[in-house]
Amino acid sequence: MVKRILVVGAGAGGGLVASRLRKLLPRGEAEITVIDKYGRTDFQPSYTLVALGNREPSQISVGMENFSKTGIKTVKGEVTEVDPKDRTVSVSGEKIQYDLLVLSPGVKFDGQSFPGYENASHFWDMAGSLELRKRISGFKGGKIVLGVTTQMYKCPPVPWEMAMMLDDYFRLKGIRQKVDITVAHWVQKPMGMFGPVISSPVTKWLDEKNINGVYNFKLARIDGDKKQLVGESGETVDYDLAIVAPPHRPPDFVAKNPDLKSSSGWLDSNIRNFRNSRFDDIYGIGDAIAPSIGIGMAGVFAHFQADTAASMVAGDVLGAYDPVPYNTIGLCASDTGDAGWIAYCDFGKKLTVPNTAFPDCRSMGRSRILKLAHAIYEKYFLASVYGGWYQ
Numbered sequence: 001m002v003k004r005i006l007v008v009g010a011g012a013g014g015g016l017v018a019s020r021l022r023k024l025l026p027r028g029e030a031e032i033t034v035i036d037k038y039g040r041t042d043f044q045p046s047y048t049l050v051a052l053g054n055r056e057p058s059q060i061s062v063g064m065e066n067f068s069k070t071g072i073k074t075v076k077g078e079v080t081e082v083d084p085k086d087r088t089v090s091v092s093g094e095k096i097q098y099d100l101l102v103l104s105p106g107v108k109f110d111g112q113s114f115p116g117y118e119n120a121s122h123f124w125d126m127a128g129s130l131e132l133r134k135r136i137s138g139f140k141g142g143k144i145v146l147g148v149t150t151q152m153y154k155c156p157p158v159p160w161e162m163a164m165m166l167d168d169y170f171r172l173k174g175i176r177q178k179v180d181i182t183v184a185h186w187v188q189k190p191m192g193m194f195g196p197v198i199s200s201p202v203t204k205w206l207d208e209k210n211i212n213g214v215y216n217f218k219l220a221r222i223d224g225d226k227k228q229l230v231g232e233s234g235e236t237v238d239y240d241l242a243i244v245a246p247p248h249r250p251p252d253f254v255a256k257n258p259d260l261k262s263s264s265g266w267l268d269s270n271i272r273n274f275r276n277s278r279f280d281d282i283y284g285i286g287d288a289i290a291p292s293i294g295i296g297m298a299g300v301f302a303h304f305q306a307d308t309a310a311s312m313v314a315g316d317v318l319g320a321y322d323p324v325p326y327n328t329i330g331l332c333a334s335d336t337g338d339a340g341w342i343a344y345c346d347f348g349k350k351l352t353v354p355n356t357a358f359p360d361c362r363s364m365g366r367s368r369i370l371k372l373a374h375a376i377y378e379k380y381f382l383a384s385v386y387g388g389w390y391q
């Protein structure tokens with residue numbers, strides 16, 4: 001009998017898992033359907049470029065209808081409930097039956113839950129980036145502060161990356177001397193979550209660019225009247241433009257379902273095979289599982305998790321398929337304003353050996369030519385996420 005595979009989320013994880021499965025499974029064996037509330041996939045690392053006016057939305061986004069070329073069905077709608085016992089997913093009042101379910105719904109932004117968040121701008125989604133673009137392009141001088149509201153947020157290095165991109169942007173505009181740029185963050189040092197191999201060079205670059213840092217700063221609220229970020233101990237950082245990551249929370253259909261969530265409140269998943277611990281016909285990958293398995297929120301993690309999860313699902317359908325072991329590498333093609341930078345970290349030991357302080361990281365070079373790496377990966381991602389040319 002043809003197996004009905006449902007994939008929730010057409011983002012980095014869901015888009016890739018569906019493409020992989022279409023390649024792995026003969027059409028007579030599996031019907032694959034992807035459900036997404038926006039009906040499109042964005043290359044999210046380029047939201048920074050949208051905010052700076054270097055990309056238009058159409059350049060970094062592909063519509064889910066492209067899946068039809070590869071014989072994958074699509075449903076545009078919001079999943080409100082998953083019933084693992086009945087094997088159904090509720091979308092816009094309709095129940096869809098599945099035999100195997102892959103969940104990659106990412107995160108929910110919940111600005112309303114954070115005091116004063118309405119005073120901040122951000123570049124963590126398309127709408128936010130377009131709104132921020134207006135503020136940045138009209139900024140004539142003053143204090144720009146970059147911060148985060150929750151410990152986990154998409155792309156841990158990006159506040160510092162954006163600070164260096166803003167430095168370059170205002171230099172090119174000829175008004176850098178009028179702009180004060182500060183990163184206020186809960187870590188002890190710039191990109192401190194990756195250890196000294198990464199933190200040391202980044203600290204040097206930030207110093208060279210006169211970018212300030214306020215560290216051990218846990219943001220408690222944003223005071224719009226005084227224009228200050230206020231930390232948990234009452235310390236303050238003044239701003240004219242506050243660029244702050246919105247609170248990242250698990251999607252509602254996960255948060256309210258004890259069968260789907262782990263003790264962290266996020267989507268439950270097993271780091272070896274990405275199966276739900278209670279229901280072996282449900283898989284979870286991507287940002288939504290990051291707090292459950294103890295890794296960061298990054299597309300590169302979702303990508304490798306998609307490889308492993310797709311191989312497991314293929315095994316479920318075909319009866320036998322060699323599982324792809326989870327690749328715990330995180331590779332980052334970063335923009336540091338005037339130059340590109342490539343770094344990678346292996347999280348294998350950090351994920352499995354208790355008390356490992358940092359992932360095993362390497363900085364692989366920084367130069368102007370490496371600015372191309374981001375653009376190349378952007379094109380590769382958009383071309384491949386719907387089963388394109390490279391697979």
Ligand SMILES: Cc1cc2nc3c(=O)[nH]c(=O)nc-3n(C[C@H](O)[C@H](O)[C@H](O)COP(=O)(O)OP(=O)(O)OC[C@H]3O[C@@H](n4cnc5c(N)ncnc54)[C@H](O)[C@@H]3O)c2cc1C
Nearest residue numbers: 009011012013036037044045079106155286287298299300
């Ligand atoms: C500014 C920025 C820069 C970044 N830079 C990098 C980088 O350099 N390197 C890197 O590796 N990562 C980077 N990332 C992170 C990366 O984009 C994410 O980690 C990755 O997209 C996560 O994939 P995902 O499949 O878990 O979620 P997403 O890609 O967010 O996809 C989730 C999908 O699920 C859909 N969805 C959610 N809820 C529902 C629902 N209830 N019903 C139906 N559909 C739903 C959404 O519409 C969305 O399309 C960056 C992110 C941002 C914001």
